[in-house]
Amino acid sequence: MLTLYNSLTKKEEEFHPQTDTVGFYFCGPTVYWTQHIGNMRAFFVMDSIRRVIKFNGYKINHVMNITDVGHMTSDEDEGDDKIELTAKKENKSPEEVANYYWDLCYKDIKKLNIETPEHIVKATSVIDEIIEFIKTLIKNGFAYETQKGVYYDISKFKDYGQLGGMNLNDKLAGARIAVDDFKRNPLDFTLWVKAAENHIMKWQSPWGLGYPGWHIECSAIGRKFLGNNIDIHGGGVEHKTVHHENEIAQNFGVCGTQVVKYWVHLEHLMMDGKKMSKSLKNIESVSSIIEKGYSPLSLRYLYLTAHYSKQQNFTFESLASCETALQKIWNATVENKNGKDLVDESQIKTICKNFENAVNSNLNFPLALSYVWELLKIKNKSKQIYNALLFFDNALGLDLKNAELHLSENKCLIPADITELALKRWQAKDEKNWALADKYRKEIDDKGFTILDKKSGYDILKK
RNA sequence: GGUACCAUAGCCAAGCGGUAAGGCAAAGGUCUGCAAAACCUUCAUUCCCCAGUUCAAAUCUGGGUGGUACCUCCA
Numbered sequence: 192m193l194t195l196y197n198s199l200t201k202k203e204e205e206f207h208p209q210t211d212t213v214g215f216y217f218c219g220p221t222v223y224w225t226q227h228i229g230n231m232r233a234f235f236v237m238d239s240i241r242r243v244i245k246f247n248g249y250k251i252n253h254v255m256n257i258t259d260v261g262h263m264t265s266d267e268d269e270g271d272d273k274i275e276l277t278a279k280k281e282n283k284s285p286e287e288v289a290n291y292y293w294d295l296c297y298k299d300i301k302k303l304n305i306e307t308p309e310h311i312v313k314a315t316s317v318i319d320e321i322i323e324f325i326k327t328l329i330k331n332g333f334a335y336e337t338q339k340g341v342y343y344d345i346s347k348f349k350d351y352g353q354l355g356g357m358n359l360n361d362k363l364a365g366a367r368i369a370v371d372d373f374k375r376n377p378l379d380f381t382l383w384v385k386a387a388e389n390h391i392m393k394w395q396s397p398w399g400l401g402y403p404g405w406h407i408e409c410s411a412i413g414r415k416f417l418g419n420n421i422d423i424h425g426g427g428v429e430h431k432t433v434h435h436e437n438e439i440a441q442n443f444g445v446c447g448t449q450v451v452k453y454w455v456h457l458e459h460l461m462m463d464g465k466k467m468s469k470s471l472k473n474i475e476s477v478s479s480i481i482e483k484g485y486s487p488l489s490l491r492y493l494y495l496t497a498h499y500s501k502q503q504n505f506t507f508e509s510l511a512s513c514e515t516a517l518q519k520i521w522n523a524t525v526e527n528k529n530g531k532d533l534v535d536e537s538q539i540k541t542i543c544k545n546f547e548n549a550v551n552s553n554l555n556f557p558l559a560l561s562y563v564w565e566l567l568k569i570k571n572k573s574k575q576i577y578n579a580l581l582f583f584d585n586a587l588g589l590d591l592k593n594a595e596l597h598l599s600e601n602k603c604l605i606p607a608d609i610t611e612l613a614l615k616r617w618q619a620k621d622e623k624n625w626a627l628a629d630k631y632r633k634e635i636d637d638k639g640f641t642i643l644d645k646k647s648g649y650d651i652l653k654k
Numbered sequence: 655g656g657u658a659c660c661a662u663a664g665c666c667a668a669g670c671g672g673u674a675a676g677g678c679a680a681a682g683g684u685c686u687g688c689a690a691a692a693c694c695u696u697c698a699u700u701c702c703c704c705a706g707u708u709c710a711a712a713u714c715u716g717g718g719u720g721g722u723a724c725c726u727c728c729a
Contacts, residue, residue, distance in 0.1 A: 355657080355724080428659080432724050458659070459723070466722065496667060496677070502660065502722060509666040512678030519677090522692095549668095557668050561676035570693095625687055632689080643691050652691085 193247050193551045195423070196500060198431060198454040199354055203553055206422075206453065212250040214417040215241065216451075218409060218426035218434070219311070221258040222292035223273040227474045228490060228505065229460040229467045231299060233427050235494040236457040238305040238588060239554055240425055246550065246586045253308040254416045259289035260314050260392050262405045272402070275391055285392050289313070299477035302487040304588045310416050314408035318394045321403045321411040324445060325382045333444030334382055337373035341383040341398055346376055348440045354454060355432035380437050382407050406437035410445075413438075419446050425455040457499040463506055480510065484639075484653065488589055488597070489514040495556045495587060521594035523567045524580050528594075530572025539579050542566050550586050559586070605651045609640050613651050616642065 193206040208214075217237040220226055237255070244251050262273050278285045300307075314321075325341055328334035333347045345351045381404035386393035393400045413421055426435065435454065442450040459466065462473040477487055493513040497503035542562050549559035566579055584591040616631035632642055635651070643650040 428723060430724095432657080461722070464721065492677095493666080498668075500659085501667095504666070506665065508664090509678075512666065515679095516677050555668075557666095557677095558675070561668075564676060620687085623687075629688075636690095641690060644686080644689085645691090650691090 193243065194553050195453050195455060196553050197452075198456045199449075199451075204453070208249060208422045209420045209452075212252050213244045214420055214422045215244065215251055215253045216409070216413045216417060216421050216424045217253070217255050217308070218430055219255040219257050220293070220296050221262045221273055222289045222296060223262075223277040224292060225476055226292075226296045226299060227467055227476050228480065229462075230296075231303060231477060231490070232460045232494055232499075232503070233457055234300050234305050235303060235491060236455075236499045237308075237425055238303075239499065239556065239586075240423060240455060241306055241308070242586050242588060243550055243554055244423075246547075251309070252417060254310045254312065254412060255308045256409055256412050257289070257293055257311060257313045258405065258408065259285070259293075260402055260408075272390075272392065278391065286315075289315075299487075302477055302481075303491045304488060304590050306588075312412045312416065314403065314412075315392070317408065317411050317415060318403065320415050321407050322383075322394075322396050324407060324411045324414065324441070325403075326397065328382065328441065328444045331444055333440075335375065336398055338385070339373060340381055340385045340401060340404075342374055342379040343382055343437065343440060343444070344375055345378050345380075345440060348443055350443070351378075351440055352436065354436050354439060380404065380406060380433075382441075406434055407441060409434070410438050410441040413442075413450070414445070419448070419450055421451045423453045423455060424451040425457070428456045428458055431456050458502045461502050461504045464504055475505075483507075485510055485514055486517065486597070489517050491588060492517045495560055495589075498557060499554060517589065518598070520563065520567065520580075520589065521591070521598050524577065524591045524594040525598065526572045527577040527580065528574065530574060530576065532571030532573045534569055534571050534573045534575050536575065538569070539566070539575055543579055543582065546583055556587070559583070563587075605640065605653070609635055609638060609651060613642060613649065617649060 194203050195206050196203045217240075220230060241251060241253055259274055260272065272285075274285045274288055277283075278288045281288060283291070325334060328343065329336070329341070332344075334341055334343050336342075383396060383398055383401050383403055385399055385401045390402070392402050394402060413424070424435070424438075431454075439449065439451070442448075461467070462471075462475070465471060465473060467474050477490065480490060481487060489510060490513070493505070493510055494503070496509075496513065542565055545565075546559050546562040549555045549562065552558075563580070563583055566576055566583075569576060580591050590597065612631050612635050616628045616635070619625075619627040619631060635642060639653065641652045643652055
């Protein structure tokens with residue numbers, strides 16, 4: 192039985208989908224700059240939810256949006272559109288900016304063995320649906336037009352603030368009102384913005400030329416691809432208080448119900464105890480960790496070692512430890528694949544059961560990993576263990592079925608000068624010229640490689 | 655200022671009322687020409703601090719201290 196922590200009810204609940212096919216929506220990236228490893232943790236969590244749903248035998252209809260319009264530099268929907276800002280800065284069209292950064296993002300996602308959602312939808316591709324959604328909101332009395340655009344009237348939705356635990360009175364008391372004289376309530380948010388002359392991205396609408404607000408795209412896309420019943424909606428905590436709150440309000444305005452059943456929020460990845468930010472210059476990306484010599488799947492392993500609902504502290508020391516751990520798992524996978532020993536089937540069954548329970552207990556992957564290690568502690572090498580590992584990997588996503596390939600990739604990276612030195616060392620060793628052999632080994636070591644002697648011959652590994 | 659989450663060994667991190675999972679690192683051993691790898695063994699009388707509840711607390715309550723995020727403010 193799968194349980195999930197539901198941010199809306201603030202309880203861990205048993206998961207019961209509406210139908211055999213689970214409707215899953217996850218807030219995707221705003222594609223105006225390179226996604227960092229903190230952003231990537233969000234995609235990892237998205238993928239974990241996806242995998243665990245399938246692990247439990249459900250089918251899935253998974254939707255992720257790409258924000259390529261409407262996300263302003265302030266959550267008050269003021270300032271500039273982030274995409275347009277970059278477009279102007281980089282002297283490109285907004286579309287080029289969005290395509291370029293999404294392409295980068297998608298490549299990184301694939302490197303982390305994240306499965307592709309059934310639907311990846313750009314906000315600009317659903318403008319018609321967005322306009323229809325807003326028209327319905329106006330018709331149902333939840334939205335109104337002003338000189339600046341169309342706004343959602345939060346006074347029409349009693350439960351506004353439930354998800355973020357906001358007390359509206361407190362919030363209003365603290366807020367500096369009069370942001371916009373035409374708004375009925377200071378917390379009313381933008382559904383449609385009437386575009387200024389120099390604005391690049393704009394579409395024809397019943398309210399003139401303009402562009403959608405940021406929050407409306409997720410409701411419109413969710414409605415288009417998943418209908419009125421979204422089983423799980425996920426995203427980063429930063430979206431909880433405003434973005435998701437507004438989505439709930441929008442959905443209610445059209446459907447009159449809570450469209451989303453389970454809200455799942457992930458906490459952020461920290462960098463040496465601090466948040467990742469441009470100003471602190473402590474941002475790492477998938478590319479930058481690859482450049483530093485780590486396998487991207489080590490980063491995935493690192494994500495697995497902490498629970499999604501807690502902040503995780505990234506350090507290079509921990510990344511290195513994950514690299515080592517993953518190599519061991521890949522090694523053991525290959526050993527067991529070729530293993531001929533017999534293992535007590537009930538022992539494996541117990542471990543599998545424990546693994547399933549851990550994963551199903553609100554995605555407790557750190558606990559689940561401990562059962563992987565328990566499995567690998569078994570001395571006998573057996574295909575039974577290999578099969579159990581592959582079974583686990585449906586949830587883990589460490590690409591264990593290609594373990595051999597990943598291990599050999601590390602061997603392929605050895606430059607010619609290193610293989611030559613290794614050969615010389617082997618000859619010296621054959622002649623029992625230990626001093627010379629050690630001299631070569633030291634040279635190889637200094638260049639960042641290790642010699643691994645075997646019964647006959649040797650391997651060269653990157654350190 | 656408001657709201658929420660968090661604090662467990664050198665690092666990462668589970669556990670959330672019944673007496674500290676797991677990985678990495680480290681130390682000792684087997685192996686080896688010596689190493690490395692592999693394997694075996696060791697590695698938190700204790701869970702940020704101070705009170706309280708309980709037969710029993712890392713886990714619950716209250717008060718501190720520190721970290722982080724969101725809202726507000728400010729740039």
